[in-house]
Amino acid sequence: MSERKLQVKLAERSYPIYIGSGLLPTLPQWIGEQCSRTRHAVTISDSSVSSIAAAVHDSLVTAGFRTTQIEVPSGEKSKSVSELERLWKAMLGDFTDRGSLVVAIGGGVVGDLAGYAAATFARGIPLVQVPTTLLSQVDSSVGGKTGINLPGAKNIVGAFWQPSLVVIDSQTLASLPRREFVSGLAEVAKYGVIMLPELFEYLEQNATNVLLQDEVTMQHIVSESCRSKAIVVEEDERETTGRRAILNYGHTFAHAIENVAGYGTYLHGEAVAIGMHMAALLAEKLGRVSKEFVERQAQLLQRLELPIHYSAAEPEQLWAVMQHDKKVEHGNLRFVLPTRLGHVELVAEVPKGPVCEAIAAASRA
Numbered sequence: 115m116s117e118r119k120l121q122v123k124l125a126e127r128s129y130p131i132y133i134g135s136g137l138l139p140t141l142p143q144w145i146g147e148q149c150s151r152t153r154h155a156v157t158i159s160d161s162s163v164s165s166i167a168a169a170v171h172d173s174l175v176t177a178g179f180r181t182t183q184i185e186v187p188s189g190e191k192s193k194s195v196s197e198l199e200r201l202w203k204a205m206l207g208d209f210t211d212r213g214s215l216v217v218a219i220g221g222g223v224v225g226d227l228a229g230y231a232a233a234t235f236a237r238g239i240p241l242v243q244v245p246t247t248l249l250s251q252v253d254s255s256v257g258g259k260t261g262i263n264l265p266g267a268k269n270i271v272g273a274f275w276q277p278s279l280v281v282i283d284s285q286t287l288a289s290l291p292r293r294e295f296v297s298g299l300a301e302v303a304k305y306g307v308i309m310l311p312e313l314f315e316y317l318e319q320n321a322t323n324v325l326l327q328d329e330v331t332m333q334h335i336v337s338e339s340c341r342s343k344a345i346v347v348e349e350d351e352r353e354t355t356g357r358r359a360i361l362n363y364g365h366t367f368a369h370a371i372e373n374v375a376g377y378g379t380y381l382h383g384e385a386v387a388i389g390m391h392m393a394a395l396l397a398e399k400l401g402r403v404s405k406e407f408v409e410r411q412a413q414l415l416q417r418l419e420l421p422i423h424y425s426a427a428e429p430e431q432l433w434a435v436m437q438h439d440k441k442v443e444h445g446n447l448r449f450v451l452p453t454r455l456g457h458v459e460l461v462a463e464v465p466k467g468p469v470c471e472a473i474a475a476a477s478r479a
């Protein structure tokens with residue numbers, strides 16, 4: 115199967131996304147095209163993708179690059195100040211400079227962490243994303259959000275730093291555990307709810323093939339997801355007009371759940387699925403959507419084997435953590451809420467009562 119090429123159009127920060135099977139051997143050529151001044155590549159990966167990182171490294175060496183290889187522990191806890199500091203020091207120690215680039219090989223954790231290292235080292239060096247989880251292929255590798263967590267808030271320190279190139283090779287998913295694969299489907303369902311009802315219906319009709327990871331089905335959902343994200347990012351690169359906030363559907367709840375449960379307890383996509391259910395319940399309580407909408411979304415998420423219930427009922431605790439959400443403005447938390455399938459809005463002045471009721475309604479003791 116030949117590759118598909120999408121383009122994220124952001125003037126001088128524009129970049130291609132290549133999607134296909136068996137693309138990694140072509141990576142050095144594409145790096146040469148996108149980052150022609152670069153002869154030194156810092157590959158950053160995690161311990162679950164060592165063999166993929168080794169293959170990328172070898173192809174870069176063969177193509178004449180000097181390389182620095184860095185590995186971080188796998189898991190959400192690596193999006194930390196201490197890992198970031200370790201990366202900076204390793205980059206400095208091997209003479210990384212403005213003629214270098216970072217190649218992030220892994221899931222969203224590596225992409226966000228390595229991306230922020232690229233954004234900050236020497237005030238910013240080019241970044242290439244090689245996503246190896248479904249979640250990172252449909253979402254985190256595109257759009258330029260990079261960063262780390264603090265104990266009190268998810269993704270609270272970071273930068274917008276667009277990659278110069280994204281290479282999505284479906285073969286890298288061969289070793290991905292099923293729970294991680296399913297987690298990525300939450301972000302795909304999210305695009306369906308926020309802007310692409312056809313994708314939502316496609317998921318409803320093709321759930322079996324999706325879960326079987328049928329190649330044609332996968333290429334469709336990955337490219338539709340990247341296409342949707344690119345459209346939104348092109349309209350509001352730095353989330354200043356509110357348009358990009360639609361990509362945060364379910365995330366106000368999700369980030370609080372990830373934080374309160376302890377980073378890594380819920381996978382990001384699992385928390386997003388629960389957060390989407392909470393957001394739909396909240397929208398229903400505010401009279402914005404029907405019960406049928408809530409049930410239809412819940413049915414799809416469950417059909418995709420995603421959770422919709424939070425296993426500990428702590429509405430007050432989630433509410434407190436949500437006050438650190440980046441959509442808080444002048445002390446007011448804003449929620450992304452649906453009005454119909456394919457459309458969501460950023461809503462301010464949502465009272466605490468219905469929020470806590472929605473959390474309780476989606477919770478199981």
Ligand SMILES: NC(=O)c1ccc[n+]([C@@H]2O[C@H](COP(=O)([O-])OP(=O)(O)OC[C@H]3O[C@@H](n4cnc5c(N)ncnc54)[C@H](O)[C@@H]3O)[C@@H](O)[C@H]2O)c1
Nearest residue numbers: 162188221222223246247249250253254259286289290382
């Ligand atoms: N920047 C953004 O726009 C954005 C968007 C969505 C999510 N995120 C962030 O992304 C993170 C979640 O990303 P994720 O779900 O990819 O998690 P992850 O990076 O932790 O990867 C999931 C697990 O799979 C392993 N893994 C990765 N590739 C593998 C492969 N090919 N084979 C076997 N194992 C593999 C990893 O080691 C890890 O244990 C969260 O921190 C979330 O906040 C960022």
Ligand SMILES: O=C(O)C(=O)C[C@@H](O)[C@H](O)[C@H](O)COP(=O)(O)O
Nearest residue numbers: 253257259268269358361362365440
């Ligand atoms: O790219 C975006 O914009 C998103 O909101 C995508 C989300 O799926 C992603 O989890 C993102 O990291 C959340 O952003 P944050 O600004 O709430 O940290």
Ligand SMILES: [Zn+2]
Nearest residue numbers: 301365382386
């Ligand atoms: Zn997300």
